[in-house]
Structure formats: structure tokens, C-alpha cells
Amino acid sequence: MSDTMEIDGQQQQQQQGVDAAVPDGFNTDYLRIYYAKLFPYGDFFKWLSYGNDAKHPGCDQSYIGRRELSFTLENDIYLRFQSFDSAAELESSIKEKCPFKIDIGPVYSVDPAKRHAYAQSGNNVFVPVERELIFDIDISDYDDVRYCCSGADTCLDCWPLMTIVIKILDASLRGDFGFNHILWVYSGRRGVHCWVCDSRARKLTNEQRSAIADYFRVYKGGENSLKKVSLTGPVLHPFLARSYTDVLKSFFEDKLLHSQQLLASEERCQKILELIPDENVASEIHDRWQGNRRSSISKEDVNASRWEQLKTTLQSGKHKTQGLRRCVEEIVFSYTYPRLDMEVSKHMNHLLKAPFCIHPKTGRVCVPIDPNNCEDFDPSAVPTLSQLLGELNAAGMQMDSESDWERTSLEKSIRFFRTSFLQPMLKACKEELESAYSAKLQQSKNTLNW
Numbered sequence: 533m534s535d536t537m538e539i540d541g542q543q544q545q546q547q548q549g550v551d552a553a554v555p556d557g558f559n560t561d562y563l564r565i566y567y568a569k570l571f572p573y574g575d576f577f578k579w580l581s582y583g584n585d586a587k588h589p590g591c592d593q594s595y596i597g598r599r600e601l602s603f604t605l606e607n608d609i610y611l612r613f614q615s616f617d618s619a620a621e622l623e624s625s626i627k628e629k630c631p632f633k634i635d636i637g638p639v640y641s642v643d644p645a646k647r648h649a650y651a652q653s654g655n656n657v658f659v660p661v662e663r664e665l666i667f668d669i670d671i672s673d674y675d676d677v678r679y680c681c682s683g684a685d686t687c688l689d690c691w692p693l694m695t696i697v698i699k700i701l702d703a704s705l706r707g708d709f710g711f712n713h714i715l716w717v718y719s720g721r722r723g724v725h726c727w728v729c730d731s732r733a734r735k736l737t738n739e740q741r742s743a744i745a746d747y748f749r750v751y752k753g754g755e756n757s758l759k760k761v762s763l764t765g766p767v768l769h770p771f772l773a774r775s776y777t778d779v780l781k782s783f784f785e786d787k788l789l790h791s792q793q794l795l796a797s798e799e800r801c802q803k804i805l806e807l808i809p810d811e812n813v814a815s816e817i818h819d820r821w822q823g824n825r826r827s828s829i830s831k832e833d834v835n836a837s838r839w840e841q842l843k844t845t846l847q848s849g850k851h852k853t854q855g856l857r858r859c860v861e862e863i864v865f866s867y868t869y870p871r872l873d874m875e876v877s878k879h880m881n882h883l884l885k886a887p888f889c890i891h892p893k894t895g896r897v898c899v900p901i902d903p904n905n906c907e908d909f910d911p912s913a914v915p916t917l918s919q920l921l922g923e924l925n926a927a928g929m930q931m932d933s934e935s936d937w938e939r940t941s942l943e944k945s946i947r948f949f950r951t952s953f954l955q956p957m958l959k960a961c962k963e964e965l966e967s968a969y970s971a972k973l974q975q976s977k978n979t980l981n982w
């Protein structure tokens with residue numbers, strides 16, 4: 533008797549499991565449920581308001597309404613220059629239009645939706661005035677140094693190249709530039725985005741943005757130039773020296789060399805030898821590598837032993853003076869150093885995909901990445917749209933739709949966004965706003981005293 537009941541119970545549970553599952557995919561129906569139940573409108577709006585949505589008399593009430601959002605609808609229909617005065621307005625527009633992609637543009641001098649009216653009034657001052665400092669990194673820019681995947685594909689062997697970008701840039705943006713409010717976001721498929729949100733960063737001119745982008749640039753020459761990295765000058769810049777000793781060297785030697793089998797074939801060996809400017813030295817190294825093909829070194833060790841032989845040759849006293857001093861570092865930089873899309877960072881009016889969008893090709897959410905634990909980030913474990921809808925089904929419909937996300941695996945990402953990024957940033961915004969306001973009051977008081 534009791535046995536039968538148990539079996540019945542199991543069957544019932546299995547039945548529920550089948551009902552809760554949602555087939556993989558990306559479509560308007562799925563997206564509508566996501567926008568109805570899961571997209572974090574409130575947090576998103578608070579972020580882009582930067583404290584100006586409060587009641588404080590120092591707030592700039594026009595601020596959020598001058599921000600451009602751009603929607604890409606189904607069939608690649610672009611709706612640029614959308615603007616919103618309230619979270620409710622934003623929410624109802626997104627729910628109504630159901631954009632496949634949401635991009636964030638700059639804050640303009642006037643409401644971008646009314647730019648034509650301003651132009652007609654002869655008061656043509658439609659220019660971008662504020663924008664987060666942004667970085668866009670795409671793993672397909674690393675196709676010449678990864679052998680596991682190409683194009684938009686990624687796997688756990690090449691994804692660590694993105695982890696390295698986060699480590700290098702995050703440390704420098706904080707340590708060298710003093711920025712504190714930095715948001716890293718998975719692009720949903722092939723890379724990462726960085727948003728530097730300090731007010732000092734948002735007010736940078738295009739010239740200042742270019743100077744910061746150039747600070748990170750070590751790549752010279754174009755697509756066809758063999759030597760992509762040139763580390764010049766008598767000593768390495770402290771930022772590059774730190775990047776090398778703290779991150780790049782060990783990543784290259786302990787991980788990439790083996791995971792990408794960088795010295796396991798003649799073709800791959802040649803590619804590294806081409807980075808050595810002295811042909812005689814390159815052929816000396818090649819001869820030593822030929823020698824160990826006959827030796828008993830296993831396939832596992834060949835990358836490490838060939839790398840050691842290269843280093844010993846290049847760093848021997850004999851070659852130190854021949855302009856080869858930096859060659860080992862240059863090879864490591866060529867294979868590991870962040871490759872940024874510079875144009876995105878240099879101009880205020882570039883659009884960048886918003887966090888918490890869904891990538892149409894992968895169905896994955898563009899979730900924030902914690903820079904302090906970025907090595908644990910696994911893109912293949914990021915929740916997909918169908919997975920989230922399945923979780924909603926399994927949790928059952930509840931009256932309190934405010935907290936639907938708490939019952940899905942999106943919870944971790946929204947909590948991280950809120951507590952690690954949004955709250956500290958809004959606290960800083962409030963302090964700046966209050967001190968600017970009291971300085972203004974003090975000034976007008978002084979003027980009155982005259």
C-alpha cells in the first residue's frame with residue numbers, strides 16, 4: 533500500500549518537472565514574459581539617474597530625460613533617441629515594444645526625443661554632454677592566438693583571455709585612475725563590456741577618453757604586421773611591468789601555453805618565432821626545438837620545455853644587447869594582453885548594449901561579472917531565457933510579481949548589481965550632490981553678505 537503511494541508521488545513530481553521545462557530558444561513570446569516578470573526596471577532606472585531622481589533640491593530633474601536609449605526591434609528595426617522621465621515610463625515602453633536589444637547612449641544637452649524641436653527653434657545645441665567611460669572587448673579579436681574556437685564561439689580554454697582583460701583593466705582603472713564605480717558585464721556571447729560610472733569618468737571629454745584608451749594601447753601596426761606588440765623605451769611603463777609580473781606571465785606560462793598548445797606544432801612554433809626580430813636567433817631556437825622532437829619529452833611537456841628553451845636563449849648574456857631584451861615580454865603580451873575596441877572608448881556618442889538584455893543568438897542574459905571573482909565566471913553557466921522561464925513555471929505563479937526574479941537564477945546577478953555596484957555608487961552620488969549644493973548655497977550667501 534505505502535509502496536504504491538510512493539510511486540504515485542514520484543510520478544507526480546516527474547510530471548511537474550516536465551511541465552516546468554521550457555524548450556530552448558529566443559522569441560518574442562519568451563521575451564515578453566522576461567520583460568513582464570524579470571527585467572530589473574527599478575535598479576536600471578536608479579543606475580542611469582545617478583541620484584537625480586531624489587527629492588533633494590540639488591538634483592537635476594532633467595538629467596535622466598536627456599539620456600538616449602536605443603531599441604532594436606524584431607527584424608532589425610532601430611528606434612534611436614528614446615528617452616524616459618520615469619521608471620514607470622521606461623517599463624511600459626519596453627513592455628510594449630519588446631526590444632530584442634537595448635542600447636545605452638550618452639546624456640545629451642537636451643532631451644534626444646525632442647532634438648528636432650530644439651533645432652527648429654534655432655537653438656541648435658544637441659550635443660552629448662555626459663557618458664560613462666566604456667570598454668568593449670570581443671573574443672573574436674583573439675582569433676590569431678586561440679586554436680580551440682574562432683569567431684563568436686568560446687569555450688573554457690579561451691574564455692580566460694576575457695578574465696585577463698577584466699583583471700588588467702579593473703586594477704588599472706582603480707589603481708592608476710582612481711575610479712571606484714566600475715561595472716563589468718557579460719556581452720551574452722563573445723565578450724565583455726566595462727562601464728566606468730564615477731562622475732569624473734562620465735564628464736570626460738572625447739580627448740581625455742582618447743588619452744585613457746591610448747594608455748592601454750600596446751598594439752601597433754595593422755592586421756598584417758607580424759609584430760603586433762612593441763614595448764619600447766629603456767624601462768617598461770610601471771603599469772605594463774605590473775601587468776606582466778602580476779598577471780600575464782603566469783597566465784601565459786601556467787595556463788595558455790598548455791590549454792592552447794602554443795608550441796605543439798611546427799606551424800604554431802613558426803608563429804612565435806616570427807615575433808623574434810633576429811633571424812639567426814630564431815633559427816638557433818628552432819634548431820633546439822627540432823632536437824627535442826627526437827627526445828623523450830611527452831606531448832604534455834613539449835610546450836613548457838620549448839618555452840623554457842626559448843627563454844634561455846633569448847635571455848642569455850649573448851643576446852641581451854641585440855634588441856631582444858624585451859622579446860620574451862613582447863611574445864607574452866602578443867598572446868595575452870587585452871585587445872580593446874578603441875573607437876568605442878574614445879567617443880561619448882557610442883552606443884553600448886545594456887546589462888540584463890538577452891542575447892538573441894545564445895538566449896543568455898547579459899549579467900554583471902564580479903571583477904574580484906572573475907576567474908569563476910563561466911559563460912556556459914549563465915542563465916538562458918528558456919531556463920529562467922522554466923524556473924518561473926516551476927515556482928508557480930504568485931500574486932507578488934515584484935519579486936519574481938528572486939525565485940530564478942537571475943537572483944544572484946540582480947543582488948550583485950544592487951549591493952556591489954548600485955548602492956555604493958548611489959551613496960557617492962548623494963554625497964557629491966549634497967556637497968555641490970551646500971557649496972552653491974554658501975556662495976550665494978556670501979554674495980548676499982556683500
Ligand SMILES: [Zn+2]
Binds near residue numbers: 678680686687688689
Ligand atoms: Zn575556445
